[in-house]
Amino acid sequence: MHFVVCIKQVPDSAQIRVHPVTNTIMRQGVPTIINPYDLFSLEEALRWRDKVGGEVTVLTMGPPMASDSLRKALTIGADRAVLLTDRFFAGSDTLATSFALSAALKKIGETFGKIDIVFCGKQTIDGDTAQVGPGVAKRLSLEQITYVSAINEVNGEDGTVTLERRSEGGVQVLKTNLPAMITMLEGSNTVRRGRIDDALRAARAEIVSWNAKEAGIEDVTMCGLRGSPTVVKKVFAPSPRAEKAALVEVGATPAASAEALIEAVLAKSPKIEDDLIKLASGF
Amino acid sequence: MSDAKPAAPAAGAGRASMKKELPERFRNHKHVWVFIEMERGVVHPVSFELLGQGRKLADKLGVELAGVVMGAPGPDILHACQESFAYGADLCYTIENPVLADYRNEPYSKALTAVVEAHKPEILLLGATTLGRDLAGSVATTLLTGLTADCTELNVDDDKSLAATRPTFGGSLLCTIYTLNFRPQMATARPRAMPMPERKEGREGRIVPFAVDLHEQDIITKILSFIPDRDSNKTNLAFADVVVAGGMGLQGPENFQLVKNLAAVLGAEYGCSRPLVQKGWVPSDRQIGQTGKTIRPKLYIAAGISGAIQHRVGVEGADLIVAINTDKNAPIYDFAHLGIVTDAVRFLPALTEAFRKRLSPHTRDRMAG
Numbered sequence: 126m127h128f129v130v131c132i133k134q135v136p137d138s139a140q141i142r143v144h145p146v147t148n149t150i151m152r153q154g155v156p157t158i159i160n161p162y163d164l165f166s167l168e169e170a171l172r173w174r175d176k177v178g179g180e181v182t183v184l185t186m187g188p189p190m191a192s193d194s195l196r197k198a199l200t201i202g203a204d205r206a207v208l209l210t211d212r213f214f215a216g217s218d219t220l221a222t223s224f225a226l227s228a229a230l231k232k233i234g235e236t237f238g239k240i241d242i243v244f245c246g247k248q249t250i251d252g253d254t255a256q257v258g259p260g261v262a263k264r265l266s267l268e269q270i271t272y273v274s275a276i277n278e279v280n281g282e283d284g285t286v287t288l289e290r291r292s293e294g295g296v297q298v299l300k301t302n303l304p305a306m307i308t309m310l311e312g313s314n315t316v317r318r319g320r321i322d323d324a325l326r327a328a329r330a331e332i333v334s335w336n337a338k339e340a341g342i343e344d345v346t347m348c349g350l351r352g353s354p355t356v357v358k359k360v361f362a363p364s365p366r367a368e369k370a371a372l373v374e375v376g377a378t379p380a381a382s383a384e385a386l387i388e389a390v391l392a393k394s395p396k397i398e399d400d401l402i403k404l405a406s407g408f
Numbered sequence: 409m410s411d412a413k414p415a416a417p418a419a420g421a422g423r424a425s426m427k428k429e430l431p432e433r434f435r436n437h438k439h440v441w442v443f444i445e446m447e448r449g450v451v452h453p454v455s456f457e458l459l460g461q462g463r464k465l466a467d468k469l470g471v472e473l474a475g476v477v478m479g480a481p482g483p484d485i486l487h488a489c490q491e492s493f494a495y496g497a498d499l500c501y502t503i504e505n506p507v508l509a510d511y512r513n514e515p516y517s518k519a520l521t522a523v524v525e526a527h528k529p530e531i532l533l534l535g536a537t538t539l540g541r542d543l544a545g546s547v548a549t550t551l552l553t554g555l556t557a558d559c560t561e562l563n564v565d566d567d568k569s570l571a572a573t574r575p576t577f578g579g580s581l582l583c584t585i586y587t588l589n590f591r592p593q594m595a596t597a598r599p600r601a602m603p604m605p606e607r608k609e610g611r612e613g614r615i616v617p618f619a620v621d622l623h624e625q626d627i628i629t630k631i632l633s634f635i636p637d638r639d640s641n642k643t644n645l646a647f648a649d650v651v652v653a654g655g656m657g658l659q660g661p662e663n664f665q666l667v668k669n670l671a672a673v674l675g676a677e678y679g680c681s682r683p684l685v686q687k688g689w690v691p692s693d694r695q696i697g698q699t700g701k702t703i704r705p706k707l708y709i710a711a712g713i714s715g716a717i718q719h720r721v722g723v724e725g726a727d728l729i730v731a732i733n734t735d736k737n738a739p740i741y742d743f744a745h746l747g748i749v750t751d752a753v754r755f756l757p758a759l760t761e762a763f764r765k766r767l768s769p770h771t772r773d774r775m776a777g
């Protein structure tokens with residue numbers, strides 16, 4: 126079977142710092158990583174490849190340096206990597222991104238074999254929208270199952286997949302037909318460490334690189350800024366609150382401090398007492 | 409991916425999407441809509457929060473506010489409409505079909521797309537829940553329109569376009585996003601990001617049934633079963649009136665129990681900052697902040713939390729924020745209302761005890777537990 130995992134290279138958010146004075150992001154020297162949510166999807170694809178046989182292709186759209194993430198994915202165990210890169214893609218919002226990725230996925234299917242499952246990350250840590258997966262599914266008419274906590278069965282013979290999907294109030298157990306687009310929930314599996322032979326293979330592997338034309342995109346007005354219906358008009362820092370916190374004086378003992386704090390709470394917001402009594406009495 | 413690309417050069421001239429003139433075919437789009445999310449007969453509270461926000465937008469635009477209610481035929485539909493009216497809707501479009509009993513992307517996105525195409529709203533709002541995000545992404549793609557996720561503020565500009573503000577750059581900055589040349593303008597907001605509006609019992613509205621041709625045999629994805637969360641497993645953090653949370657200032661996983669103890673005495677929910685989840689001290693559904701839950705309690709007590717911007721955006725809706733932090737320069741004191749500069753590990757047990765004493769006349773019957 127053919128599994129394709131869409132990944133994104135993102136700045137390592139743990140290392141992003143905001144300039145204390147100008148409140149702008151300090152991006153210099155921030156290392157990039159594979160979007161952490163994508164790793165659960167990659168792992169799930171690798172698992173099912175190992176179980177039922179087939180291949181895992183990873184796809185990313187981004188600048189040429191995004192090939193670092195593809196190589197990392199190869200190190201973890203993917204079989205093939207495709208980089209979609211072109212200046213026409215710059216400034217894509219989610220609609221334009223799903224357009225470009227869908228074109229590349231079609232091309233991947235034609236070039237390397239029919240795709241059974243497209244995996245996407247649940248969302249990214251930099252954009253946080255969770256919209257690209259559904260966009261890809263809609264454009265390619267794939268069955269769309271997001272927030273998957275477990276895949277129970279992938280059946281190549283009858284072309285079905287059985288899985289568990291998190292909903293707000295519980296878990297839906299679903300069965301659907303392939304091809305499908307799946308996004309995995311974080312923590313749904315444990316991401317493997319690559320093996321030595323994968324690492325060696327990854328170091329030598331050739332990454333397939335396509336520009337818009339090579340990916341079969343004829344109408345580049347659908348890409349990048351031009352293909353993006355949303356426009357970012359303004360970026361600004363959250364406004365600081367006028368007053369700082371009123372500090373309660375620390376007492377001789379923690380118990381005295383505690384009394385003082387409770388008094389301060391009730392002075393600020395007398396209604397709280399009723400609420401606390403209600404909660405304490407179990408209503 | 410990012411729909412927030414402030415880094416992209418605003419190369420301006422010639423960019424189709426920057427033109428302010430709305431194409432002819434979208435000029436008859438009117439009114440503000442909210443998708444009313446229902447699961448197993450229960451309306452998700454985020455839908456009411458969106459109605460509250462939608463009401464303001466509709467009033468500013470001088471248009472109507474409509475809810476879209478879909479589900480299996482039955483009394484739940486009417487009930488959801490009445491609730492929507494009580495929270496501010498002027499009318500509800502209803503789509504009743506057995507196929508819509510449980511959420512699946514295909515029938516829901518077909519139904520929502522069809523009613524949008526038929527009645528042409530200018531603004532469509534959905535909750536940023538697992539259902540809402542799944543649905544919004546496909547509907548926006550089918551309609552080829554813009555969608556802004558996780559908005560923390562919604563407004564209309566002088567030229568009547570929707571200004572959707574959301575955190576960007578990992579929460580350190582905010583950006584305002586427009587969908588200038590396409591309709592509807594779509595946006596999602598997370599539960600608790602907007603305040604709950606006042607409920608007006610008995611407020612009335614119109615019900616406009618809408619028929620969509622859906623048949624079970626045409627739907628590919630089948631529901632084998634549904635396993636509801638056991639209530640004990642489900643945290644009510646987002647909707648709690650009182651929340652106590654701990655951060656790295658607690659020093660070690662064992663001290664998180666101090667937070668739980670205080671929460672238990674207060675009948676509160678407990679939560680934490682992100683590093684505690686990353687370290688595996690606390691399960692992820694307890695994380696508060698930009699990548700966790702947004703809360704709007706009446707009282708929020710934060711112990712040993714520095715108040716990083718990503719945490720702040722999740723708690724700013726609280727009525728009263730109380731910080732316990734040893735560093736008097738910690739950023740949390742910039743937005744907390746009250747604070748005490750002391751060691752949380754020593755202070756929390758004393759606070760717990762003091763609250764217990766004060767509240768004990770009211771908790772007697774529960775002391776056994």
Ligand SMILES: Cc1cc2nc3c(=O)[nH]c(=O)nc-3n(C[C@H](O)[C@H](O)[C@H](O)COP(=O)(O)OP(=O)(O)OC[C@H]3O[C@@H](n4cnc5c(N)ncnc54)[C@H](O)[C@@H]3O)c2cc1C
Nearest residue numbers: 578655656657681682697698699700712713714734735752
């Ligand atoms: C993309 C992105 C998303 C994020 N999302 C979230 C999110 O959703 N939620 C979130 O919380 N964070 C989030 N973060 C992380 C956030 O930036 C901070 O790193 C995090 O909130 C810090 O947690 P903390 O306050 O517990 O720890 P620290 O920043 O380490 O602060 C510990 C605080 O405890 C105080 N302290 C130390 N000892 C004591 C003591 N004995 N008693 C009392 N106080 C003491 C210290 O003075 C300090 O202020 C995100 C970061 C990024 C980049």
